[in-house]
Amino acid sequence: MTAVDFAAFVDRLAEASGEAIRPFFRTTLALQDKSAGVRFDPVTEADRAAETTMRQMIMETFPAHGIVGEEFPNHQPDADYVWVLDPIDGTKSFISGFPTWGTLICLEHNGQPVYGMMHQPFTRERFMGDGARSSWSGPNPHGTVVTHTLRTRPCATLAEAVTMTTSPRLMEPGERDRYARIEDVARLSRYGGDCYSYCMLAAGHVDLVVESGLKPYDIAALIPIVAGAGGIVTTWDGGDAAGGGQVVAAGDPRLHALALEMLNR
Template structure:
């Protein structure tokens, strides 16, 4: 494990020490959304990001940080940490244990190390130069590998909620879903961890911010998968993401998704 990978694990565990005690409690929930659009934030979000930012400043003072709750600090630095302290805050508020903490390290704009951490299950899915690993409890790290699934008809697919899609995007997703063998909803970033673990084959989402998708890329790709946008290119700030375990699924999904690509 490289020093940066080990530090990502340290950040995940520091965040878990904050978020777990607040899970299924009165966590100071507030609505930061516009009228008619519920977008919760909790003390877990804010306090976990604050802890991670402090550790980064202490350990790597020349690194930048971009986080969901506290914005940008030196975003043009050579190394920039991307933080989403609670991805899936709606699940957190509802008491559902599929929310995650997302941590990525970008080098010159490219995500090179990522962690998808699920504290309730004591799981950290890590991706980077050392490969893709699952750290669970006190067990030795175990390798992660996507599974072979070259046909969309055989695929298990996921998205967080079809309501995130616009009209054209929803039509494209609906066609992909109609072709796939099984679709699951509501998993947030945990679905990408399941791609790396060889349980889910494809995830398609839209309107993702850089802190939503940066950690997913190293985890999925170190496990043998691929993450692209809906044009088949490197993910970008447009926020449309397609992640697959088997690269053979990309062209099949893009037949429809590309029609709604931004």
């Protein structure tokens, strides 16, 4: 089966997980700090409810597939097909009432992301990609769901670039210094976008996203979305970003090359 064959099932996962999450958004939530007080890393009832729903659907429909998720132990992670799930990427935004969070759903085949979706259940937007093409669907001002193709925009220099990172404070001090080289030159820098930053890059509104400390479930679904829109996602040293870590995404390969040069100077 190809990634396209799984697209309808991903839509079902998105719908079901969204139904599990929406009742919790902008309400009083019980929080748990997964970091045990080291660096605030919240998890909510909504995270667990959504991932539980998706896991049950996957195991019932594709029992031979593996699952790697944020909230529960891995299930058959060495399978040929593995689902990589982040029920709420941007939990800090979620608990603060900001809609810059989303559900990340990725299908990997032999360790490589072949289909990804970022679903924003509150705005009812979906960003989808298979590495060759990407699209957006969501309601227009009249409430009708429409779909259009995503394309990154040309941007050859950092002086023209809009850059994003969730927060430089999430980086280690040395990484923060390296990122500052880019921010000092960029036309505009913004913070706090989480997964939404990568989708805005794919949509041609942002040019560069630089992050560190990512887990596989933070980035795997976003790689085929950015790539399908014409962008590129790698680690800071130019390697495969599917495993997380230090990640840089650019809408223009020329800008990507400049960013790598700045980060590794």
